[in-house]
Amino acid sequence: MTMMMGIGSNQSTEAASVYTVKSGDTLYKIGQTYGVSVSSIQSMNKLNSNIIYPGQKLTLSQPVTQAEMDLLARLVSAEAKGEPYAGKVAVATVVLNRVDNPAFPNTITNVIYAQDQGHYAFTPVANGQINQSADADSKKAVREALAFRGQGSGSLYFYNPKTSTSSWIFSRQVTVTIGNHRFAK
Known part of the structure; x- marks a missing residue:
């Protein structure tokens, strides 16, 4: 499932758990948008660095509404x-x-x-x-x-x-x- 909600939406970001990386994304931007920490994204996805690629699917944990x-x-x-x-x-x-x-x-x-x-x-x-x-x-x-x-x-x-x-x-x-x-x- 692709995450479609942003920080400005009135909906909860809790419903989604997988995000598809887009061109220009960084772990920091994704974390800010969906209310999850960079370290959580790295840990959940077994990432050893901050390098991500467009099309890559990332699991996001416990988003904040x-x-x-x-x-x-x-x-x-x-x-x-x-x-x-x-x-x-x-x-x-x-x-x-x-x-x-x-x-x-x-x-x-x-x-x-x-x-x-x-x-x-x-x-x-x-x-x-x-x-x-x-x-x-x-x-x-x-x-x-x-x-x-x-x-x-x-x-x-x-x-x-x-x-x-x-x-x-x-x-x-x-x-x-x-x-x-x-x-x-």
């Missing part, structure tokens, strides 16, 4: 407003790292709407900003985070040290600081 990409972009937009692009990618990566970590829910939606002792994990969920449209940079950052999923420092948290009131978060190992956010695991 358009609705999940939109929700994640809205979270990134609200959480990283005014932050550099790299910070937007890092915020999206935190959510994806949580999905992949057994200590957290295993879907983007469930990670974003998770509660601990009656408090949402992400402020934009609590204050309603999650319902605002995402900006173009946030959408692009989500696609990039999905394409490079699993490659990074393993951050599971982020916070602004100037505004955070949680002493617990300061006990986490900082992996990187981007803009006003510290990322930690």
Whole structure:
């Protein structure tokens, strides 16, 4: 079956599992479009390099739905407003790292709407900003985070040290600081 849906469609990309490579495609472009990581594509297809050929059939694993990409972009937009692009990618990566970590829910939606002792994990969920449209940079950052999923420092948290009131978060190992956010695991 040939994958026919794109990032802009309103349909889920979950229905398709095989993609036929077209001229000009790269693993990165395919990963961004269908919400799968480059390393996942390589692993699923036993590829030892990034070289692919037109007509080649690639199996894609666990694509992310358009609705999940939109929700994640809205979270990134609200959480990283005014932050550099790299910070937007890092915020999206935190959510994806949580999905992949057994200590957290295993879907983007469930990670974003998770509660601990009656408090949402992400402020934009609590204050309603999650319902605002995402900006173009946030959408692009989500696609990039999905394409490079699993490659990074393993951050599971982020916070602004100037505004955070949680002493617990300061006990986490900082992996990187981007803009006003510290990322930690």
